[in-house]
Amino acid sequence: MTATADSTEKSETSETTTLQTVEVSTADVDPDLPRVLAKVPGTVWVVAFIAAAERFTYWGITTPWQNYMQNPAGHQSLPGALGLGEAKASTIYNVFMFFSYLTPIPFAIISDVYLGRYRTLRLSLIFYLIGCVILIATSVSSATEYRVTFGGLIAAMVLIGLAVGGVRATVTPLMMDQYAPTEVKVTTLPNGKQVVYDRGLTTQYIYNAQYWYIRLVNIASLSAIPTTFIEKNVSFWAAYLLPSCFLAAGLALLIIGQKRFRKLPPTGNILPKAGSVLSCAIRGRFQLDAAMPSYQREHFAKEVSWDETFVNEIRRGLVACRVILGFILFFTCLSQASNNLISQAGQMKTYGIPNDTITAMNPIFCVIMGPVIQKGLYPLLNKNNVKFQSITRMATGFIMMSASMAFAAGVQKIIYDTGPCYDRPLTCPGAENGRIPNQVNVFLQTPTYIILAVAEIFSFVTLSEYTYTKAPTDMKAMVQALGQLGAAAGSAIGIAITPLAHDPSLIWMYTGLAVAMFLVAVVFWILFKKYNAIDREDK
Numbered sequence: 001m002t003a004t005a006d007s008t009e010k011s012e013t014s015e016t017t018t019l020q021t022v023e024v025s026t027a028d029v030d031p032d033l034p035r036v037l038a039k040v041p042g043t044v045w046v047v048a049f050i051a052a053a054e055r056f057t058y059w060g061i062t063t064p065w066q067n068y069m070q071n072p073a074g075h076q077s078l079p080g081a082l083g084l085g086e087a088k089a090s091t092i093y094n095v096f097m098f099f100s101y102l103t104p105i106p107f108a109i110i111s112d113v114y115l116g117r118y119r120t121l122r123l124s125l126i127f128y129l130i131g132c133v134i135l136i137a138t139s140v141s142s143a144t145e146y147r148v149t150f151g152g153l154i155a156a157m158v159l160i161g162l163a164v165g166g167v168r169a170t171v172t173p174l175m176m177d178q179y180a181p182t183e184v185k186v187t188t189l190p191n192g193k194q195v196v197y198d199r200g201l202t203t204q205y206i207y208n209a210q211y212w213y214i215r216l217v218n219i220a221s222l223s224a225i226p227t228t229f230i231e232k233n234v235s236f237w238a239a240y241l242l243p244s245c246f247l248a249a250g251l252a253l254l255i256i257g258q259k260r261f262r263k264l265p266p267t268g269n270i271l272p273k274a275g276s277v278l279s280c281a282i283r284g285r286f287q288l289d290a291a292m293p294s295y296q297r298e299h300f301a302k303e304v305s306w307d308e309t310f311v312n313e314i315r316r317g318l319v320a321c322r323v324i325l326g327f328i329l330f331f332t333c334l335s336q337a338s339n340n341l342i343s344q345a346g347q348m349k350t351y352g353i354p355n356d357t358i359t360a361m362n363p364i365f366c367v368i369m370g371p372v373i374q375k376g377l378y379p380l381l382n383k384n385n386v387k388f389q390s391i392t393r394m395a396t397g398f399i400m401m402s403a404s405m406a407f408a409a410g411v412q413k414i415i416y417d418t419g420p421c422y423d424r425p426l427t428c429p430g431a432e433n434g435r436i437p438n439q440v441n442v443f444l445q446t447p448t449y450i451i452l453a454v455a456e457i458f459s460f461v462t463l464s465e466y467t468y469t470k471a472p473t474d475m476k477a478m479v480q481a482l483g484q485l486g487a488a489a490g491s492a493i494g495i496a497i498t499p500l501a502h503d504p505s506l507i508w509m510y511t512g513l514a515v516a517m518f519l520v521a522v523v524f525w526i527l528f529k530k531y532n533a534i535d536r537e538d539k
Contacts, residue, residue, distance in 0.1 A: 043178040047174050049250070060243025063360075068139070069093070081236060086340070100160070109271070116266050135153065139152070223243050226242060323391075326520060330455075351442070358445060358449075368453075399518065409514060414444065420439070
């Protein structure tokens, strides 16, 4: 097709929005008619913006927490408030992460059974904003009394942890709700040519737009840069105020536009039915075939409320849940960027840059490497007929995560081998009351964050796609929420290893994580590589 003809067709297609369309059944559609995208409602992108505003707030609020908890107020070189030390600060942060990864499940139930997605998201953002206000109020200079500051932090963590669960459970389903499922529409163009507005093609396009949503989220995650500079040069309350304003804007947009959003009513909870299927399978010696209606009818003369399709969907969902188990240690390693790697940067020469700003390299490299991998590496492998399927990508990401922890261990070794304080950074007389760190350039951490970003793209993004495609039709939000349980278990491991999160044991903590993550990658590949072949057959 020539460029002129291509342009003419695009022009003609764009004019179809003003033409009369006819709704027909799928069976009546000529299969040879060209399929085109239907118009995507603007509310889809509004929900994406609200989600990005929430991520901006999350990283802007939580990134300063390690300094806020670990260092005392008035520290010579690092901002602080509570002076709990690295181990206690990391423990509290991991408890918060554990809690926030558990909350999507109850909020998914609340959304499906009681409130619906829009109202659940609105309630979650209100909780979020209240938590931010409490955090700001108890971190101002007049609230320096320890019990007030610590109590305010814990109250804020509870509210924000609840809110994060509500957002995770509802924001993506609400985005998809905005595209109303309708009958197939056939439209006649001015030249007499007919085209079909394809519902499936449009839905696929919206899900592909999740890729750009991920990029938007990573850009929003750069809120850690301004907030950490404000934390160091102004105060913690000002650092918390900036992202809170973005959250307030997102909540206002959700409320003001409430009449424009497509709000589906609660559809009911299929968990009891799924539980009954699993119960039958357990009684049948852990065989899902024992839950089939024909089996129940033949062996127990019992009629059940589900069909064979539902049992097979549960079977696929269980595959996704087993894959999630392999990510437990992955999440433990990933959480190091939010606590111990920040503390590691505080032991190095930062050249005036706040130590918790360095962690912003993670989303920066996600933004850079994402398009390189998605638009460069994957098409290149496909072109050369290299099968780089989901399980392979996840296992590769695990190995990359192991490499990032190994590099972090190497950086820690260099810190311990360098003066003035060697394996007791910031605490020896040569540090001048914590003012002089060990003389190691903080940008030595850069490869750690590059490898970490690549590991996220290979593993975490693939996990989201894999669990969604494997989940039962009516349980996609729930299986996505169950994926957060793996992260919760990873945070629990993080809590367990915090006794090692102090000098001079940090090198062994990073080394242990690297070795364990590599072993997980090997076992994961051995156990799950068969699903690559199964997926090829399904396609």
